Structure formats: C-alpha cells, structure tokens
Amino acid sequence: MRKHAGKALLALIAVLLLAGACFAEELYPGENALAEAAKKEKGINSYDTGPTWANWQALFDGFEKRYGIQITWNDLGSGATVVRLDKERNNPQGDTAYYFMPSGDAAREKGVTEPFKPVNFDLIPAELKEPEGNWFCIHKATVVFVINKNLVKETPKGWQALLDPKYSKSVVYLDPRTAGIGYAIVIATTYAHGGDLDHLDKGIDYLAALQKSGNVRMIEKTTEFDKFVKGEIPIWITYDMNAYRARYIAGLGDAIDIVIPEEGTITAPYAISLVKGGPNPNAGRLWLNYILSSEGQGLFAKGFVRPILPGFEMPSDVADKFLPASDYARAKDVDWVKAQKVQKEAATLWGSKVLGEN
Amino acid sequence: MERRSGTWLLLLPLAAVLGLFLLWPLALVLWESLFIEGRFSLDNYLSLFVRKLYRESLTTSLVLSASTAVLGTAVGLPLSYFVHKTGGRAKSILLALTAVPLTLSGLVVGFAFIVLLGTSGFITIILRELFGINPLEFSAFLFTWRGLVIAYLYFLIPRMILTMTAAWSNANWSLVEAAVSLGAGPVTVLRKVLFPMLAPAILAGSSLLFAVSMGAFGTAFALTGTAVKILPLVIYTHVSELSADIAKADALAIVLTLVTTGVILAYEKFFTSPSSR
Numbered sequence: 203m204r205k206h207a208g209k210a211l212l213a214l215i216a217v218l219l220l221a222g223a224c225f226a227e228e229l230y231p232g233e234n235a236l237a238e239a240a241k242k243e244k245g246i247n248s249y250d251t252g253p254t255w256a257n258w259q260a261l262f263d264g265f266e267k268r269y270g271i272q273i274t275w276n277d278l279g280s281g282a283t284v285v286r287l288d289k290e291r292n293n294p295q296g297d298t299a300y301y302f303m304p305s306g307d308a309a310r311e312k313g314v315t316e317p318f319k320p321v322n323f324d325l326i327p328a329e330l331k332e333p334e335g336n337w338f339c340i341h342k343a344t345v346v347f348v349i350n351k352n353l354v355k356e357t358p359k360g361w362q363a364l365l366d367p368k369y370s371k372s373v374v375y376l377d378p379r380t381a382g383i384g385y386a387i388v389i390a391t392t393y394a395h396g397g398d399l400d401h402l403d404k405g406i407d408y409l410a411a412l413q414k415s416g417n418v419r420m421i422e423k424t425t426e427f428d429k430f431v432k433g434e435i436p437i438w439i440t441y442d443m444n445a446y447r448a449r450y451i452a453g454l455g456d457a458i459d460i461v462i463p464e465e466g467t468i469t470a471p472y473a474i475s476l477v478k479g480g481p482n483p484n485a486g487r488l489w490l491n492y493i494l495s496s497e498g499q500g501l502f503a504k505g506f507v508r509p510i511l512p513g514f515e516m517p518s519d520v521a522d523k524f525l526p527a528s529d530y531a532r533a534k535d536v537d538w539v540k541a542q543k544v545q546k547e548a549a550t551l552w553g554s555k556v557l558g559e560n
Numbered sequence: 561m562e563r564r565s566g567t568w569l570l571l572l573p574l575a576a577v578l579g580l581f582l583l584w585p586l587a588l589v590l591w592e593s594l595f596i597e598g599r600f601s602l603d604n605y606l607s608l609f610v611r612k613l614y615r616e617s618l619t620t621s622l623v624l625s626a627s628t629a630v631l632g633t634a635v636g637l638p639l640s641y642f643v644h645k646t647g648g649r650a651k652s653i654l655l656a657l658t659a660v661p662l663t664l665s666g667l668v669v670g671f672a673f674i675v676l677l678g679t680s681g682f683i684t685i686i687l688r689e690l691f692g693i694n695p696l697e698f699s700a701f702l703f704t705w706r707g708l709v710i711a712y713l714y715f716l717i718p719r720m721i722l723t724m725t726a727a728w729s730n731a732n733w734s735l736v737e738a739a740v741s742l743g744a745g746p747v748t749v750l751r752k753v754l755f756p757m758l759a760p761a762i763l764a765g766s767s768l769l770f771a772v773s774m775g776a777f778g779t780a781f782a783l784t785g786t787a788v789k790i791l792p793l794v795i796y797t798h799v800s801e802l803s804a805d806i807a808k809a810d811a812l813a814i815v816l817t818l819v820t821t822g823v824i825l826a827y828e829k830f831f832t833s834p835s836s837r
Contacts (some may be wrong), residue, residue, distance in 0.1 A: 433680030
C-alpha cells in the first residue's frame with residue numbers, strides 16, 4: 203500500500219510540475235519546447251564559469267530553479283579553456299565555454315565552436331559578437347585597483363603611483379599568459395601610457411618597471427579573490443565586479459578602497475560559445491538563452507557585473523554602489539578582435555620583459 | 561613450472577594497471593613531445609638546453625628538492641628515533657598522527673601556510689605585535705622557493721619518520737650492545753655500527769623526499785605565483801596559456817620523469833647493498 207501511495211505522490215508532483223511548466227510565462231518564444239528537449243539530456247557542462255566570478259552562482263541557482271537542470275562547472279582560465287576545447291575536439295565534453303572575448307575568437311579560429319544565435323542576439327553591439335554566433339559577449343568588466351586599507355596606509359591613485367617604494371611587495375595581478383584579466387591589464391597599462399594595440403610594449407615596459415621596483419608581491423594564477431578577502435593582498439589589480447563583490451557581498455565595506463586609475467583604464471567584454479558537438483546541445487542552448495534573457499542579465503547586474511545588452515537598466519540599489527560615472531569616463535573600449543591577433547606576441551613579450559624568460 | 565605460470569597470472573592485474581595508467585600515458589607524452597606541427601623533431605628537447613627559462617626552472621627544482629631532502633632527513637631522523645623509543649600505545653598514536661599530513665591535498669597545505677605565515681597570518685600577527693615586524697616584508701618569503709621548502713617539509717618529514725621507524729625496529733641492536741661491550745665509544749658505535757646498518761633506509765627515505773618534491777604541484781600552485789620557476793609550474797603554464805605549447809610541456813614532463821626516476825635508480829644501484837634487498 204505504502205509503495206502505491208508513494209507512486210501516487212510522485213505522479214501528482216509530476217502533474218503539478220508539468221502544469222507549472224505550461225502555465226509559467228515563457229521568457230522567450232519556444233522556451234518551453236527547448237526546455238523539454240533539454241530535460242532529456244544529462245545536465246550541462248559549463249566551462250570556466252567559476253561560481254565566485256561574475257556572480258555565476260546566482261545564475262546557476264536561477265537556472266536550476268527554473269528548469270531543474272544541474273550545471274557542472276569548472277574554473278580553468280580563458281586561455282586554458284581554449285586549449286581544453288582543442289584537446290577534446292574529437293570527444294567534446296563541454297557544452298558551453300565562457301572566456302575573455304579574444305579567447306572566444308581564438309576558439310572560433312580553431313573550429314571548436316558551434317554557431318548559435320541566442321535570444322537578444324540582435325541587441326548585442328555588432329563589435330561584441332561574431333556575426334554567425336560562434337561567440338557573443340554577455341557582460342563587461344573594468345580594470346581597477348582594489349586596496350586593502352589595513353595593509354596600505356595611502357591609497358595609490360594611478361599606475362605611476364604604484365611605482366612608489368612605499369608600496370614595496372604589495373601589488374598582485376594575474377598572469378597575462380593564462381588569464382584574460384592579465385591580458386586586460388597589459389592593454390589597460392598600454393592605453394594609460396599613450397600606447398595602443400600596435401604598441402603594447404608601452405604597457406609591458408611599465409609592468410617590467412613595476413616588477414623591477416620590487417612592488418609586485420606575486421603574479422597569481424588563481425584563487426586571488428579568496429586571498430584578497432583573507433587579507434593576503436594589499437593592492438589587487440582586477441575587475442570592478444570583483445572589487446564590488448569583495449566590498450558588498452564578502453562584506454569588507456570601507457576596509458577597502460576601489461580606484462579607477464587616473465591615467466585611464468579599459469573595459470573588457472566577456473564572451474560565451476556553444477561548443478561544437480557538445481554532449482547536451484539543447485541544454486547548452488537553453489543555458490545560453492537564459493544568460494542573455496532579461497532574467498540572466500538582471501542576475502549579472504545584481505552581482506555588480508555589467509550586462510552586455512545596451513540600455514539594460516541597473517537596479518537602483520546596485521547602480522548607487524558603483525563608482526561615479528565621471529570615474530568610469532576614464533575607462534576605454536578597445537578593438538577586441540584585433541586584441542586577439544596580437545595577444546600571443548604580447549604574452550611572449552610580457553614573459554621576457556617582466557619575468558626575464560627568454 | 562606450473563607454480564611459476566600461476567605467479568605470472570597473479571601479476572596480470574598489476575601489470576594491466578601499470579600498463580594502462582603509467583606506461584601508456586607516458587608513451588603518449590613521449591610520442592607527442594617528438595613532433596612539432598606534425599613533423600618529427602628533437603627541438604622540444606634541444607630548446608631545454610638553450611632557453612634560460614628551462615635551465616633556470618630545472619636548476620630551481622633541483623635546488624628546492626635537494627634542500628628539502630637534506631632538511632627533511634636531518635629533522636626526520638632524530639624524530640623517528642624518538643617515535644621508535646616511545647614504544648607501545650604511545651608509538652602507535654604518534655605514528656597515526658604522523659600520517660595525517662600525508663592525507664592532505666597539496667592545495668590544503670598551501671592554504672594552511674597562508675593562514676599561518678601569510679600577510680594576515682596567525683604567526684605573522686603575533687610577531688608583529690611582539691617585535692613590530694612589517695607583515696608584508698616578513699610574509700613575502702613564503703611565496704618564493706624558500707617558502708616552498710618550509711611548506712614541503714610539512715609533508716616530507718612525516719614520510720621520513722615513517723620510513724625510518726620501520727628501519728629502527730628492524731635494526732639489530734645486539735650488534736650495538738656487542739660493540740659497546742667490546743669497548744667502543746659512542747662515536748665509534750655511530751660511525752662503524754649504527755650508520756652502516758641504517759644507511760640504506762636513510763638513503764631510500766631521502767631519495768623519496770627528493771622525488772616527491774620534484775613532482776609536487778598543488779602546494780606550489782596555491783602558494784607561489786608565476787615568478788617562481790620550478791618544473792611542475794612551468795609545465796602547467798605551458799598547457800594552460802593561450803599560446804599553449806603542449807609538445808614542449810610533454811618534453812618537460814619527460815625530463816622531470818627521467819630526473820626523478822634516475823635519482824631513485826642511482827640510489828638503489830650505488831647505495832643499497834645486494835644483501836639488504
């Protein structure tokens with residue numbers, strides 16, 4: 203008898219869920235049909251979407267709540283993600299791949315991406331998507347300094363100030379050869395020193411001088427958010443979204459300063475692709491649609507991550523917490539497709555000039 | 561004959577595991593390292609002698625591993641004697657505790673040292689309160705190869721203790737007693753009896769320490785950034801950066817394997833007497 207009761211209960215739940223799915227308003231036309239197809243697959247493997255980066259955890263939660271589909275993620279770094287896709291080309295394991303935009307174009311060149319145009323694809327600015335949909339940007343982030351005031355008495359205002367001996371063994375940033383943010387920092391320092399994508403040596407020379415001054419504490423590969431929150435990093439060059447996350451979500455509040463360098467900085471776009479021949483193609487499409495839906499973009503905004511869709515209204519309680527727009531006026535946009543073409547050269551140059559590797 | 565073939569049958573599972581998970585991957589790595597853009601070439605290996613980065617990382621790895629092997633042996637040897645001497649219940653408790661660091665992942669060890677000796681580390685803060693040291697300057701050493709020596713010792717000393725405790729138990733103490741009753745002083749006993757008796761175990765233990773620190777990755781990954789050039793981290797950079805060079809990483813992995821295996825084989829060949837095998 204008990205067994206039957208259990209079955210009846212299950213059936214009831216199933217009917218209710220089905221009814222819920224039918225009656226819930228669709229985020230976009232065709233959502234329910236795609237969701238049904240996706241539910242027959244085995245979850246989603248979402249490459250390089252580490253949960254503490256770009257508020258991904260909130261998007262995972264939102265997606266799982268809406269569709270009941272489990273997301274498996276890893277946290278490789280943009281460069282490593284492209285390598286992984288290339289290594290797995292005969293037996294793809296990932297469904298979607300997220301990276302710094304230039305890496306998206308590198309993945310397309312290697313032929314490991316599948317063209318797909320998600321909802322709101324037409325609204326993404328032309329320079330921030332590949333016309334066929336091999337990659338498209340989903341959010342942006344600006345390179346800033348985050349200062350732990352317990353460790354640093356006087357907050358540096360710009361790149362030049364970082365060279366001051368009083369910041370001995372204080373500066374931490376990520377390796378430009380493995381992480382998108384590292385390369386974004388090379389470009390930011392280049393523009394701040396009057397260079398451009400044809401003259402990246404301006405930024406690399408600056409980073410070499412910074413290294414030589416002894417002010418670089420270490421060049422990180424990973425886990426820098428946790429290290430900063432634990433009080434291990436005095437001056438952290440990173441994205442604004444990480445800075446606001448440390449201040450408002452990790453609760454460091456006024457113990458940290460967030461600075462947009464006075465000589466200027468850049469805003470970097472992040473892209474995502476459907477992986478060619480991935481194991482769960484419908485679930486992958488459903489996930490990409492969700493990320494670009496108003497709900498997904500809104501979840502980025504809630505985590506201080508700038509949505510890609512133009513004119514997307516930031517919630518006022520979030521917008522008020524950002525630094526003033528006058529500060530953000532110093533953040534430039536860059537030709538990111540060109541940036542991809544000179545990345546390899548820049549990475550080698552950085553290795554030889556900054557670390558003395560040759 | 562029949563018994564012999566039976567033994568071979570029993571060895572099959574082990575052979576299969578070794579073949580599948582050690583020899584086959586190694587062969588693949590070796591094969592991949594011999595090609596550049598599809599053409600056969602030894603350049604991946606030749607560049608190891610030319611590029612400063614590779615020479616430097618090999619040297620740093622060797623210096624790091626030699627330092628940890630020497631220090632780990634120097635500290636582990638007397639400790640293992642104490643553990644052996646305790647005897648009884650206390651000894652088994654001590655041995656169980658000694659094994660704990662071996663069960664921790666390298667990443668955990670790395671972060672444990674950050675919590676202790678980092679900028680806001682427990683010990684760093686005590687030292688700042690007591691002696692007014694600058695926490696930034698003090699903790700900076702933790703992120704260099706010298707910091708790695710300290711962190712590695714945490715999981716290497718227990719290895720030495722475990723290897724040596726067994727050796728102390730197997731040692732023939734009547735020989736020592738005989739030497740003493742024949743009038744040998746402590747120095748003579750140590751030099752002529754104890755050391756020759758324990759040398760194989762000490763050497764086996766220290767070569768194990770050397771090999772483990774040559775290949776350790778997690779702790780180094782958690783603690784140090786890119787600026788510390790040791791072979792495992794250089795290999796990581798080669799497979800994870802955008803301009804990835806897998807074949808070069810393969811060549812480095814082969815070199816790392818050769819150095820580590822070479823050291824262990826050399827120890828066995830030169831220092832272990834045939835009778836003790």
